[in-house]
Amino acid sequence: MKRVVIIGAGWGGLVTGYLLSKRGYDVTILEQSSHVGGCLQAFNRGGIRFDTGFHIVGGLVETNPMYYFFKELDLLKLPWIQLRNQGVFLNNTSYVLPCGHEEFFRYFSDMFPHEKNNLRRYFQTFKAIVSCPIKDTMPYWEQGAWNFLSHTIADPQLRDILSSPSMIMEMNKDYLPLFAYAEIMNSFITSTCRLAEGSQPMLDHLVQGIENSGSCIYCNSKITQILEKNGVVAGVKMQDGTTIDADIVIAAINPILTVGLFASDTAVNKVYVRRISNLLCSMGCFTVNIKLKSGVIPMQNEPIYVHAKEADMWNMDTPEVQHLMVHYYPEQNAMDLLTPMMWHKVQKRNRQSMNVPDNGYDMFKHQTAEQCIALAESAIPDLRNAVLNYWTSTPLTWKNYINAYQGSAFGVTKDYKSPITTMFQPRTPLKGLYITGQSMILHGIMGTTVSAFQTAAMIEPDIPTWPRLDVTAPAFSFL
Ligand SMILES: Cc1cc2nc3c(=O)[nH]c(=O)nc-3n(C[C@H](O)[C@H](O)[C@H](O)COP(=O)(O)OP(=O)(O)OC[C@H]3O[C@@H](n4cnc5c(N)ncnc54)[C@H](O)[C@@H]3O)c2cc1C
Numbered sequence: 001m002k003r004v005v006i007i008g009a010g011w012g013g014l015v016t017g018y019l020l021s022k023r024g025y026d027v028t029i030l031e032q033s034s035h036v037g038g039c040l041q042a043f044n045r046g047g048i049r050f051d052t053g054f055h056i057v058g059g060l061v062e063t064n065p066m067y068y069f070f071k072e073l074d075l076l077k078l079p080w081i082q083l084r085n086q087g088v089f090l091n092n093t094s095y096v097l098p099c100g101h102e103e104f105f106r107y108f109s110d111m112f113p114h115e116k117n118n119l120r121r122y123f124q125t126f127k128a129i130v131s132c133p134i135k136d137t138m139p140y141w142e143q144g145a146w147n148f149l150s151h152t153i154a155d156p157q158l159r160d161i162l163s164s165p166s167m168i169m170e171m172n173k174d175y176l177p178l179f180a181y182a183e184i185m186n187s188f189i190t191s192t193c194r195l196a197e198g199s200q201p202m203l204d205h206l207v208q209g210i211e212n213s214g215s216c217i218y219c220n221s222k223i224t225q226i227l228e229k230n231g232v233v234a235g236v237k238m239q240d241g242t243t244i245d246a247d248i249v250i251a252a253i254n255p256i257l258t259v260g261l262f263a264s265d266t267a268v269n270k271v272y273v274r275r276i277s278n279l280l281c282s283m284g285c286f287t288v289n290i291k292l293k294s295g296v297i298p299m300q301n302e303p304i305y306v307h308a309k310e311a312d313m314w315n316m317d318t319p320e321v322q323h324l325m326v327h328y329y330p331e332q333n334a335m336d337l338l339t340p341m342m343w344h345k346v347q348k349r350n351r352q353s354m355n356v357p358d359n360g361y362d363m364f365k366h367q368t369a370e371q372c373i374a375l376a377e378s379a380i381p382d383l384r385n386a387v388l389n390y391w392t393s394t395p396l397t398w399k400n401y402i403n404a405y406q407g408s409a410f411g412v413t414k415d416y417k418s419p420i421t422t423m424f425q426p427r428t429p430l431k432g433l434y435i436t437g438q439s440m441i442l443h444g445i446m447g448t449t450v451s452a453f454q455t456a457a458m459i460e461p462d463i464p465t466w467p468r469l470d471v472t473a474p475a476f477s478f479l
Contacts, residue, residue: 001026004459005236005246007223007261010038010402011445012437013252014206015452017215018073023460027215028244030236032222036207038402039409039438040199045391048334050289051198052393053409055327055336056083056303057445058187066187069449072464074209078201080193087304088164089379095161097189104189112158122152122162129182137179141419145181146173146314163313164305167323167340168444170282170410171314177416180442187446194301196331223261226251226433231267233432248459250434252452254405255412255424256281258435268429275421281408282443283316284395286341288369292333296386299330306379316340321371326380337372343406346396365392411439426455434458 002025006013009031021027035041039053059066060080070076085096098107105123109116125148129140145166153159162185169176169184195201210217225237226249235245251258259273266273304326307313311322317340325338349361369392377383395407405411415422424440436455438448457463 002247003245004028004248004250005030005244006250006252007226007236007258008032008038008252008437009036009217009219010252010437010448011040012448012452013038013250014203014210015073015449016250016252016436016456017217018206018209019452019456019463020460021210021213021215023462024213025215025460027210027213028246029210029215029217030221030223030238030244031217031219032239032403033401034219036217036219037199037203039398039404040203041402042198042200045289046291046389048289048291048329048332049198050329050334050336050391051200052287054199054202054445055325056086056188056192056194058184058192059190059446060193061191064187064190066446066449068464069453072453073206073449075202075205078195078205079197081196081301083192083194083302086165086188086192086302087379088161089304089306090160090164091157091307091309092378094379097161097165099189099192101189108158108161112155115153115155115158118153125152125178126182126186129179130186138419140179140182141177141414141423142416143178144173144416145169145176145178148178148181160307160313164307167305167316167325170340170413171316172413173314174417175280175413175415177414177419180414183442184444184446192302225263226258226261226430228263228267228430228433231431233430236261246432248432248434250436250455250459252435252437253403254281254408254437255279255435255439256405257403258428262430266430272429279422280413280415281343281406282410282413283340283342284346284398284404284407285393285409286321286339286365286368286372286395287393288337288372288390289392290335290337290373290390291388292335292386293388294333297380297382299328299333301328301330303327304379306376308375308378317342321368321375324372324375326376337376339368339372341368341395341407343395343408346394346407349394349396365394368392410443411437414442426451426458 004025004027006017006029009029013029017027017029041052042049085098088095098104108119149159222239223236224239227234233249237243255276259276306324308322321339327336398404399407426434434455436451440451453465457465
């Protein structure tokens with residue numbers, strides 16, 4: 001039986017571990033923090049259970065591969081709540097993003113009749129991308145999402161509405177590939193779901209499946225080195241000096257952190273290591289978790305994207321808060337406000353000990369939270385009166401608690417000008433070492449799940465993938 005060690009028990013590590021342990025592999029998952037889940041954490045404040053990196057998931061319909069991946073993982077049995085319309089609040093006007101291609105097309109064609117033909121072209125491109133075998137998608141990786149939108153949609157207001165959800169894809173004119181925009185947007189248009197219980201039931205299910213198959217997950221187990229022998233992976237070394245032998249190691253962490261685990265005399269080509277070490281990472285997030293008074297504001301299941309008046313939709317690095325995502329917890333009378341935040345805003349607060357008081361940092365968090373609440377109130381009247389208490393987190397929180405490189409929320413930034421260097425194959429130059437996780441192809445639960453299936457199928461061909469995702473070389477050779 002092949003011994004597999006997986007570094008990191010985030011969504012990527014757990015899905016890969018689940019798939020391989022179900023097929024008889026002897027899997028050991030090592031997680032540096034005290035909980036599994038990585039970005040997916042639940043925590044209690046003021047009696048409310050808040051979730052960190054999972055609010056909604058797209059694509060759980062039969063026309064989308066996510067449906068089949070979740071079926072294979074036996075996750076469709078969870079009590080998914082189907083969301084009808086995500087909201088957009090822009091320049092003092094509320095819009096919805098209807099679920100379903102037909103509904104979406106009809107809603108915006110009625111609202112912007114002069115854009116009907118352009119909307120048709122918009123959807124035709126989506127259709128071409130999401131039905132294209134992955135091996136043939138390179139042209140869509142090489143095109144910028146902003147270029148596509150600005151050349152397809154003429155009305156600036158409609159263009160801004162259609163850009164709005166790309167906040168969760170790191171809107172950046174210089175980087176975001178059309179492929180990433182279209183896949184993620186399409187998954188949310190076809191279906192958007194949430195779980196009332198947040199990510200916990202998903203994590204519990206995978207952990208139970210892994211343990212029932214005889215495999216193990218160990219928390220508080222930070223890996224400090226990937227061991228190799230004669231150019232082949234040999235195992236891992238933990239912070240306490242313990243070593244674990246393995247035939248296969250899967251790094252389910254940011255690739256920049258992975259290459260940092262190579263020994264100084266690694267057999268891996270230095271150019272590969274330097275190329276990965278120099279990659280950019282995505283923005284982080286500032287989050288305000290709010291406990292609300294009951295009955296002051298109406299609660300709903302659907303999230304809302306709120307933008308400041310005249311905000312530049314494609315600029316995430318502004319001095320003041322300009323973009324927000326509002327997620328409700330209707331079952332608990334609570335909400336989260338998420339706004340993009342770059343690492344440089346908190347970098348200087350990166351102190352050694354979390355126990356050292358830092359009044360400047362506390363003031364910064366307070367002021368940013370107040371800006372978030374004020375912006376949210378432009379779309380949700382009376383919100384300020386409804387706030388009972390709130391708690392905040394920054395990219396520094398992510399770095400300290402889940403080792404997120406520079407507090408990045410979505411891993412390596414995908415760059416349409418350089419797709420080959422910003423996407424990853426599961427195989428690495430070190431024989432027996434594989435990678436998986438959100439940095440590989442796409443982030444989010446969808447992207448991380450696709451990557452996990454791809455990595456697991458490289459190791460065990462028996463693992464089903466979907467026809468578009470032909471993982472066998474040379475089909476994937478462009479990556
Ligand atoms: C604020 C926020 C909101 C989000 N909301 C959504 C959403 O609503 N829907 C959606 O689809 N996606 C969402 N996402 C994205 C989604 O959560 C991530 O794409 C996904 O969880 C990433 O999983 P991963 O396994 O690739 O990485 P991670 O979750 O980062 O997991 C990596 C794991 O490796 C561990 N690790 C790191 N270094 C070591 C080491 N040396 N040794 C041992 N362990 C190590 C870490 O502690 C961590 O547990 C959100 C993300 C954020 C930050």
